[in-house]
Amino acid sequence: MKQDKFKVLGGVVTFNPDTSRFTENLRTLVNQVDELYVFDNGSKNLGDIEKILNQFSTNVVLHKERKNAGIAYALKKIMEYANKRDFNWVLSVDQDSVLDSKLVDEYKKNILNYKNDDIGMLTCLIKDRNFEDKSVEKQKERLKEVPICITSAAFTNV
Template sequence: MKIIAGIVLFNPDIKRLIENVNAVSSQVDEIIFFDNNSINLNEIEAFVKRKNYQLIKSNKNYGIAHALNELGKAAYYEKADWFLTLDQDTVINLHLIEEYKKYMNLPRIGQLCCIFKDRNLRVKWDISSGVKKTNFCITSAALVNLKAWKEVGGFDESLFIDAVDNDFCAALIRKGYFNYQINFVGFIQEIGHATKHHFIYKDVYTLNHSAFRRYYIARNNMLIARRYGAETNSVLRELMYRCREIIIIILFEKNKMAKLNNYFRGIIDGMTKNTVRRNYLKNLK
């Protein structure tokens, strides 16, 4: 089974990227990079040339979903069977692929994912079994079955950046595939810029995403709820969660007005825009 790692880049911290690559390089057959028009492209090119890796460059940032599809296509044309999707700041466990290989014969695998540690958050995971089916796999360090990726039409590029993984998981399930989570701490990463707050006898975490990101978070999650319904969240339940996020922004985050304005616009667009999912791989030979 050939495994290729794909790493999406956008203005990466080169030191963290090197740490990322050092962790994954001995575990996969090849590493391919996709750069989303980074301002430090010269640094990236120098690093990639030094290591003799493949780099795909874009003259515009078309978003994470487009980058993942381009990496998936490159892996497909390299005749890979599996595609490890990595963010630029994802540092995987040195035994991650070894653990994944134990579960590659599970029925109808769409993708395998694992438990992770956030550098800023204390996430509580259900680790009661060695492996379980799950409705959601985070894109970072997920091992994607390229056959399944092709069958669902790739990642939804219209989403641009947020909830791309939510949509992909639901699309796999709708096609009869399963997302499996293994009981293994497979990588370290940061989601947003999380901070902890105490509110009415309870700890509350906020991810402090930018106003730009807040629009896509609201829009895409509402759109996905409409697209898949019970396979993800109902529209009502998703709307209630968005209201909770609005309260958190008001109470704890900076730049409140810009974030709230974008969040409300995102909710409205998510409730009104077309929900049809395109196939981005129709021309894949």
């Protein structure tokens, strides 16, 4: 896959997000994707979410669900949106995640350097501020097949 074949949709699922953390999240995300799709699961602070999204000049789509349909349903709808609009990859991000500013560039490098074209999903080493995980610091491989991935900061092949 060549570098110009990366059309990336950023997908965020929201449900009553903390607005300052959500804003910080979007600042690390919008410059890494071609378009941002926010699926809101019936948040009570939808007006605040809309004000935050209006601050960003990137292409932003806000889907407003009347009730909480759940994370799996929201992720499915994000992927369907990406597929219909010919995106190659979806970067799914939790509403409270803050990404490294070079995350998508790193994902692209790994995909371009990988010999096989059948990567379904990439994920990064996650440092959760809520608990300590020494295994994160011990991994030496740049790219390693793993049995499970979390969806936040996952780069999924459409």
